[in-house]
Amino acid sequence: MNKQRRLFLNQMSLMAGIAALNRPLTSMASISKRIYTLHLAQHAVTIYHTNDLHGKINAVYNNTGGINHIKSILLKQETSGLLLDAGGFLDSTPSLAQQQSVIHAMNQMGYHAVTVGDHELANGQAHLAALAPLMNFKLVNCNYRFDDNLSKWVKPYLIIYSGKFKVGITGVGCQVQGVLYHDAIQSANQMAALLKEKEKCDMVICLSHLGYKQTGDTPDNKKLARQSEHIDMIIGGHNRKLTGEPIILLNKRKHEVVLTQAAWDGLMIGKTEFAFENGKQKCGLKARYLIAAPPAKQTFADSFAAIRLKENLPKNV
Numbered sequence: 001m002n003k004q005r006r007l008f009l010n011q012m013s014l015m016a017g018i019a020a021l022n023r024p025l026t027s028m029a030s031i032s033k034r035i036y037t038l039h040l041a042q043h044a045v046t047i048y049h050t051n052d053l054h055g056k057i058n059a060v061y062n063n064t065g066g067i068n069h070i071k072s073i074l075l076k077q078e079t080s081g082l083l084l085d086a087g088g089f090l091d092s093t094p095s096l097a098q099q100q101s102v103i104h105a106m107n108q109m110g111y112h113a114v115t116v117g118d119h120e121l122a123n124g125q126a127h128l129a130a131l132a133p134l135m136n137f138k139l140v141n142c143n144y145r146f147d148d149n150l151s152k153w154v155k156p157y158l159i160i161y162s163g164k165f166k167v168g169i170t171g172v173g174c175q176v177q178g179v180l181y182h183d184a185i186q187s188a189n190q191m192a193a194l195l196k197e198k199e200k201c202d203m204v205i206c207l208s209h210l211g212y213k214q215t216g217d218t219p220d221n222k223k224l225a226r227q228s229e230h231i232d233m234i235i236g237g238h239n240r241k242l243t244g245e246p247i248i249l250l251n252k253r254k255h256e257v258v259l260t261q262a263a264w265d266g267l268m269i270g271k272t273e274f275a276f277e278n279g280k281q282k283c284g285l286k287a288r289y290l291i292a293a294p295p296a297k298q299t300f301a302d303s304f305a306a307i308r309l310k311e312n313l314p315k316n317v
Contacts, residue, residue, distance in 0.1 A: 165203065228257060
């Protein structure tokens, strides 16, 4: 592989949210990561990402997790960037009022794009179509075929400029009853090729609600990375995956793909920064997970271990 194309993991760490916070911003308006507020980055693209929020607004465990704590972390970040979610942001309740409150919170935070997962579709396409007009962020998916009402709101891709960098975003999901499904990996590859070759995007991000690892031939996030050609980053969701760092996999062209997933229920938010040199050539990666407001006197190691213990997870997940 051309050395200039390699991503060097020069800083990859897990940090407790409280310890990682920089100087606070001065107003709620500062939290907005809307397109018109993106900083004019000359050498980097910063991506904040969540997945499987499951409609959890308040803390879910030991004053940790939830959308409100994620919002607090974003308020205190000095670097603006893209704010994305890999699906499962709603729970499966049929209550429109509860789901409207989640959407309102996400609107305040300034999400740019989310993909559609099984939780969003649990109550049918008409239910999600009724909620879609309330969303100030875009719904993206390229492997589902929806009815006419919902298809007006879900687009196969989105292009956003982060400074001088053109970023293409698409999404895929697992099979869901009542929704016409097309092969997720084939669909993602077709869309990524369009974004890289026709739209000339500098990087392509796939929001994938396939799950980290599935059995047999069932598509998952790792298979997607290895069988892709033009995807630079996969933000994953659809299972409880707790990792200490993103992983790097080689695609069909032997180029590196970043695969990352930020726990569930808002327990963490991921922050990934791609560095560029020589114009728009990727040259470095900084990645960290921020734990959403653990107790002030608890060390990060204890916080991370406690989350594992709470969910009865094996040590090698």
